[in-house]
Amino acid sequence: MAAEMAEQPAVLRRILTEGAGPIRAVARRIAARNPRFVLLTGRGTSDNAALYAKYLLEILLGKPCGLTSMSTTTAYGARPDLSDCLVIAVSQSGGSPDLVASTTAARDAGAITLAVTNNPDSPLVAASEFTIDVLAGPERALPATKTYTAELLALYLLVDALRGGDGPTTAARLPELAERILDRRDEVRALAGRYRFAERMVITSRGYGYPTAREAALKLMETSYIPALAYSGADLLHGPLAMVDNVSPVIAIVPDGRGGRALRPVLDRLRDRGADLVVVGPAAEAEAASAGFALPTGEVPEELQPVLEILPLQRLAYEVTLARGQDPDAPRALAKVTETR
Known part of the structure; x- marks a missing residue:
């Protein structure tokens, strides 16, 4: 845990230098679809990162935004109409079955789906239309630290790109x-x-x-x-x-x-x-x-x-x-x- 906390400045630099371009490209493709509202999905630490994104999306973009209840689809089989909805699934591992299942259901229901994850080879990525790799590197400690701050910065750069800002410059320090x-x-x-x-x-x-x-x-x-x-x-x-x-x-x-x-x-x-x-x-x-x-x-x-x-x-x-x-x-x-x- 101590070693991974210490890696965070390097991870933030990597996102700004290597990740900002791909994030901007994803944002352009999503913006072209003009989603009318956003749903965010996550568990644990990634759920807290998703809540941060909710504040960004509502304040900076003025988009109606909510946090999903995955059990409505995974346990109850609900199939809401998600046309013109952007569904963002945030997960360090991209491997939790309920995130994968709910993302699959959202895509089947017409949503634009985006995985924000530290594992580009994960089942969540395979289930999603778009992907953002948070570039945190292998995380071995059980308490997530560097993946959390990586998710925050990646989500900020995404939302800032959606509004046409210059996020890498703003976040440079x-x-x-x-x-x-x-x-x-x-x-x-x-x-x-x-x-x-x-x-x-x-x-x-x-x-x-x-x-x-x-x-x-x-x-x-x-x-x-x-x-x-x-x-x-x-x-x-x-x-x-x-x-x-x-x-x-x-x-x-x-x-x-x-x-x-x-x-x-x-x-x-x-x-x-x-x-x-x-x-x-x-x-x-x-x-x-x-x-x-x-x-x-x-x-x-x-x-x-x-x-x-x-x-x-x-x-x-x-x-x-x-x-x-x-x-x-x-x-x-x-x-x-x-x-x-």
Whole structure:
């Protein structure tokens, strides 16, 4: 896991230099078909990347967009009319039977199908009309790290190309900024001590940061086994806030932009409840919290910040797991390819 986290700047560079052209070509062909709405499919980490794409598609393209419920086709046999719909299946391995089956059903129902995967030889690619290879290289660790950030950048470049933008130029600083963040291991290790004996955690954000909150919670649960609950800041105020007290650790991912501004009233409520609040975000927000990790996210647009926000949280999951005397490379009950149906 540590080695693959460290590979992420190189993977981001590879996507920008080798992957941007093929992604742009796929975008041109999809744009020519003019899909009227988009459905996204994924499981686990890739589902969180799909949620990020949902924000991109709705905000940057104004396309109606949703996350699919695969069981409607795989378990219930539903066959919706998907004419003029773009269905994007996101999967590190491209091997989960339910993703393959639902993509096959979507294509049969008239959808434009696109596989975003780290395995160009996978069954998912064979089932799809179009393919984007995220170029992350072999991933051997069970907790996915480099494939997640690779999926995020690939999806950003796709959506940006669909709107006619210059994504590779806008994202050019990501590899350098990622290196700077990953070099700050000692800061993350110091934060990890706060969670060694945690019985549960709450992670929150808004806007583009919400998929990051979900992915951070997943990483903590699958490596350290701490129940980690991820909420949109808005949803947190609708009931779950009641469980937050002065012994409940809360991590807030604060985007530098509209999502961060929308989250500030939530941060005020958390402080009022005496929460042990750690902020991952701009320096001013991190310094105002109980503890924090300042990010240089203001150096890229808000829609690209999730690529950087997740990096210290991946490392936090790793360090918390070590602090609890467990092995992040051998999480119990997990396999690299989860064969849901």
